[in-house]
Amino acid sequence: xxxxxxxxxxxxxxxxxxxxxxxxxxxxxxxxxxxxxxxxxxxxxxxxxxxxxxxxxxxxxxxxxxxxxxxxxxxxxxxxxxxxxxxxxxxxxxxxxxxxxxxxxxxxxxxxxxxxxxxxxxxxxxxxxxxxxxxxxxxxxxxxxxxxxxxxxxxxxxxxxxxxxxxxxxxxxxxxxxxxxxxxxxxxxxxxxxxxxxxxxxxxxxxxxxxxxxxxxxxxxxxxxxxxxxxxxxxxxxxxxxxxxxxxxxxxxxxxxxxxxxxxxxxxxxxxxxxxxxxxxxxxxxxxxxxxxx
Amino acid sequence: xxxxxxxxxxxxxxxxxxxxxxxxxxxxxxxxxxxxxxxxxxxxxxxxxxxxxxxxxxxxxxxxxxxxxxxxxxxxxxxxxxxxxxxxxxxxxxxxxxxxxxxxxxxxxxxxxxxxxxxxxxxxxxxxxxxxxxxxxxxxxxxxxxxxxxxxxxxxxxxxxxxxxxxxxxxxxxxxxxxxxxxxxxxxxxxxxxxxxxxxxxxxxxxxxxxxxxxxxxxxxxxxxxxxxxxxxxxxxxxxxxxxxxxxxxxxxxxxxxxxxxxxxxxxxxxxxxxxxxxxxxxxxxxxxxxxxxxxxxxxxxxxxxxxxxxxxxxxxxxxxxxxxxxxxxxxxxxxxxxxxxxxxxxxxxxxxxxxxxxxxxxxxxxxxxxxxxxxxxx
Numbered sequence: 001x002x003x004x005x006x007x008x009x010x011x012x013x014x015x016x017x018x019x020x021x022x023x024x025x026x027x028x029x030x031x032x033x034x035x036x037x038x039x040x041x042x043x044x045x046x047x048x049x050x051x052x053x054x055x056x057x058x059x060x061x062x063x064x065x066x067x068x069x070x071x072x073x074x075x076x077x078x079x080x081x082x083x084x085x086x087x088x089x090x091x092x093x094x095x096x097x098x099x100x101x102x103x104x105x106x107x108x109x110x111x112x113x114x115x116x117x118x119x120x121x122x123x124x125x126x127x128x129x130x131x132x133x134x135x136x137x138x139x140x141x142x143x144x145x146x147x148x149x150x151x152x153x154x155x156x157x158x159x160x161x162x163x164x165x166x167x168x169x170x171x172x173x174x175x176x177x178x179x180x181x182x183x184x185x186x187x188x189x190x191x192x193x194x195x196x197x198x199x200x201x202x203x204x205x206x207x208x209x210x211x212x213x214x215x216x217x218x219x220x221x222x223x224x225x226x227x228x229x230x231x232x233x234x235x236x237x238x239x240x241x242x243x244x245x246x247x248x249x250x251x252x253x254x255x256x257x258x259x260x261x262x263x264x265x266x267x268x269x270x271x272x273x274x275x276x277x278x279x280x281x282x283x284x285x286x287x288x289x290x291x292x293x294x
Numbered sequence: 295x296x297x298x299x300x301x302x303x304x305x306x307x308x309x310x311x312x313x314x315x316x317x318x319x320x321x322x323x324x325x326x327x328x329x330x331x332x333x334x335x336x337x338x339x340x341x342x343x344x345x346x347x348x349x350x351x352x353x354x355x356x357x358x359x360x361x362x363x364x365x366x367x368x369x370x371x372x373x374x375x376x377x378x379x380x381x382x383x384x385x386x387x388x389x390x391x392x393x394x395x396x397x398x399x400x401x402x403x404x405x406x407x408x409x410x411x412x413x414x415x416x417x418x419x420x421x422x423x424x425x426x427x428x429x430x431x432x433x434x435x436x437x438x439x440x441x442x443x444x445x446x447x448x449x450x451x452x453x454x455x456x457x458x459x460x461x462x463x464x465x466x467x468x469x470x471x472x473x474x475x476x477x478x479x480x481x482x483x484x485x486x487x488x489x490x491x492x493x494x495x496x497x498x499x500x501x502x503x504x505x506x507x508x509x510x511x512x513x514x515x516x517x518x519x520x521x522x523x524x525x526x527x528x529x530x531x532x533x534x535x536x537x538x539x540x541x542x543x544x545x546x547x548x549x550x551x552x553x554x555x556x557x558x559x560x561x562x563x564x565x566x567x568x569x570x571x572x573x574x575x576x577x578x579x580x581x582x583x584x585x586x587x588x589x590x591x592x593x594x595x596x597x598x599x600x601x602x603x604x605x606x607x608x609x610x611x612x613x614x615x616x617x618x619x620x621x622x623x624x625x626x627x628x629x630x631x632x633x634x635x636x637x638x639x640x641x642x643x644x645x646x647x648x649x650x651x652x653x654x655x656x657x658x659x660x661x662x663x664x665x666x667x668x669x670x671x672x673x
Contacts, residue, residue: 076510101508102400103478107437109405114438141606141638157553159605166605166637183552185402212553215402238556241563242572249537249552249574251507252402257420262560279561281662 002131002177003152003197003204004092004120005068009135012037012060012090014081015072016048024072024096024139025051031142033135036064057088068092070128070137075099078124082108086116094137095123095188102251105186112188121188125250127158127180132165138180140165148174150205150294151287154194156183156217156250157238160210160280164236167284168208173291176204183212183250191221199229206232206290208283209274213239214253214260222268232290233274236283237262295504295518298341300383302500306484309473311466312496316385325366326359328384334358338365341381342374343523345418350374355387377523388498392456393486395419395430396467397501398474407435407474411453411467415486441471455489462495463487478508527571527594534586536573543568544672546591546600546629548584550575550614558603561661567669570597580613585621592627599671602633603661611635611643619650630671633657634664 005011011028015021016038026049029035037060038048044055054060057069069085071078071093078100085093093112105124112119122129128138133147144162146169153175155161161180168175179194181187191209198204207229211218218237225233240262242248244255255261266276275290277283297305303313317328318341329336340352347353352374354365362384372379393416401408412430414422422429431453435441443464450463466487474482483501490496509515524532524540531538537552541559545567549555555574562569571591575583584602591600604614614635631654635643640659647657658664 075507099507101478101511102480102505103437103475103508106400106405106407110436110438114436144638155553157551157556159549159551160553160557162637163554163605185400186405210553212556217402220403236557238553238560240560241569242556242559243539243541246539246572248539248556248572253552253556278564279661280557281660 001201001203002134003194003201004177004179005129005135005137006131007032007134009068010034010036010064010066011068011070011137012039012057012064012066013070013072014039014057014085016040016051017043017053018072021072022048025070028136031136033137036066057084057090061088061090066090068094068137071095071097073097075101079104079108082121083111086112086119090119092120092122093188094126094128095121096126096128096138098125100124100184102185105184109186109188122179123182123184123188125184126182127161129177129179131177132175140178140180144169145178146172146174149176149203150174150291151208152176152198152201152204153178153208153210154191154198155180155210156212157210160236160238163280164208164210164284167281168287171284171288173288176201183252185215185252191217192224195221195224195229199231204231205294206234206287208287209233209235211235211237211265212250212253213237213242213248213255213262216260218265219268222272222274225274226272234277234283234286234290235269235274236277236280237265295506295515295522296343297502297504297518298343298381298521299339299500300341301518301521302502303497305477305502306473306497306500309469309477311469311473312494313500314385314388314496314498316383318381318383320381322363322366322370325382325384326363329356329362330359332384332386335387336362336384337387338362338369339383339385340369340372340374340379341383342377342379344375344377347374352379381521388488388496389491390488390498391491392459392489394455394459394463394489395422395485396470396487397481397483398471399481401434404434407437409433409435409441409449409467409471411449413453413455419485435471437475440475441468443468458493459489459495462489462493466495466497478505478512479503480505527590530593531573531590534590536575536587536590538590539572541569541571543570544596544598545668546570546594546597547603548573548575548587548591548600549603550605554603554605558601558661561665562601562669565662565665565669567665567672570594581617581620584617585624588621588625588627592625592629597629599629599668600627600631601664601668602631603664604633604635606635606637606639606643611637611639611641612646615643615646619646622650622655627654630654632664632668632671634659634661
């Protein structure tokens with residue numbers, strides 16, 4: 001099993017007709033993902049390499065049975081795209097786009113939560129989600145992940161996620177699902193959402209968590225792990241030596257007012273029984289030990 | 295993007311928040327002329343992106359032309375915690391009956407907007423929060439509901455301001471919330487928010503951070519960008535569109551992805567080195583971006599060795615290696631480079647680099663080995 005998406009998941013792409021959407025949409029299809037539709041009101045009735053394009057999310061859903069959307073719309077149009085997908089009743093909206101204004105994120109997160117509780121948002125500014133061997137939705141290179149299990153991965157960072165997938169593959173360790181929640185201030189899906197799903201997934205036996213400075217999501221995750229997780233967790237936090245007050249690439253990665261430091265996050269996780277590595281390789285090695293002991 | 299006080303006040307004024315009339319100037323002569331026009335007494339205020347300017351002598355009251363000249367002369371060029379004052383704001387002095395605090399920001403844990411209001415203003419809010427947390431009235435606002443007048447009034451009552459300030463405070467808070475949301479700010483703070491003896495409520499200071507991601511829907515934000523404080527390296531990187539943060543050490547860092555770049559800075563520290571910078575070249579590391587990044591790093595005189603750390607995902611290792619080789623053909627680099635390429639097609643990438651290896655260019659297969667090698671070279 002996997003969490004959130006698998007081989008039966010049908011995906012539509014908002015922005016499939018753009019250069020990024022087309023590139024990754026076709027790449028995801030090549031991986032084996034059921035890429036069933038694109039949406040573009042100006043190009044309804046056309047197709048992208050055989051994938052039909054519809055005028056709205058509702059039409060695309062009605063015609064294809066898609067339950068998940070992957071959003072490659074430029075930042076100014078993301079709010080409208082997410083709300084359209086939620087109104088159409090999709091279960092999961094994966095927003096790859098970076099540079100979305102924080103006010104928009106705060107608005108559509110709360111709007112969807114209140115009016116469309118059946119819809120989960122992942123991202124914005126995330127690499128997407130991959131259940132190796134089953135479905136790859138987003139920009140992760142599928143070949144760096146080994147299908148199967150027993151490890152689930154949840155991460156705020158793109159390249160560090162790839163690093164983790166790759167190191168586990170080199171150690172011949174498979175991954176059930178890898179979720180990139182993104183580095184923005186209002187992520188639609190939290191660490192806790194993913195930890196909860198991994199805890200409930202029988203094929204996931206251990207979880208790797210990759211965090212970074214800023215906010216308090218890792219501390220909240222640690223609290224959840226302490227109280228609700230039976231499965232072992234390893235973790236890595238990037239930005240131990242980041243200077244305060246500077247945004248380290250991601251909009252959400254900032255230590256401000258002495259809050260959101262890597263040290264505080266590492267301590268909270270360690271106190272919750274998580275094995276915390278000092279660098280990505282060490283976190284990978286810790287996971288190898290955990291898997292050997294399962 | 296942090297605004298200077300006078301920019302924040304102009305931003306507030308565009309949402310009808312009452313602020314003192316004033317002028318921003320860069321020379322003593324302009325300061326005197328502005329003060330004469332505004333009418334005495336005036337306050338001469340240093341415009342810097344750092345707190346604590348009052349204690350540093352950066353805020354002075356002037357009652358006449360000669361005092362305005364004296365204060366402007368002292369404040370312009372003043373070094374406040376490493377920030378040199380280049381602009382002063384001259385504003386009409388206000389009579390103050392009471393000082394309050396008001397702000398809006400995003401509470402990332404609650405995923406709602408957080409409003410804070412306190413009758414104890416004019417001091418750092420962190421100090422109030424530590425010593426007397428009950429003195430801060432907080433509300434969490436769902437962005438879908440916004441801030442209604444009814445909620446704002448209840449909030450103001452909860453803060454126990456002087457009753458004479460209540461109506462004015464409600465009015466300003468509603469406008470400040472609009473400035474925060476419609477103006478796309480990450481932070482809007484008024485400290486102090488003052489009650490004048492005449493009963494008016496007024497923003498005596500302005501601290502505003504704008505969300506750079508929203509620049510596409512606001513005109514005129516370039517002027518704010520122009521007054522951001524960046525060192526030469528940061529300015530050069532900014533001009534090339536690179537995500538760069540200047541640090542104090544001697545190991546130049548280039549990586550793809552924010553997380554990996556942070557991680558690279560960390561690992562250099564862990565093996566006993568000091569990174570000169572954080573630089574994320576993003577997912578698609580082509581030759582042009584790599585050349586630009588190398589140029590920025592190379593122009594930093596503190597850099598003694600360079601660490602390029604790439605994980606090939608979408609961008610394959612061989613493409614990255616070719617990009618680096620092409621970039622090295624374009625930019626003459628003075629410091630030795632250690633490259634670590636891993637991930638998709640890493641073997642091919644390393645094979646390409648192997649043909650170019652020398653004292654000035656070496657390739658390592660893991661982050662840790664590469665970090666140790668580059669730190670050794672930087673010694």
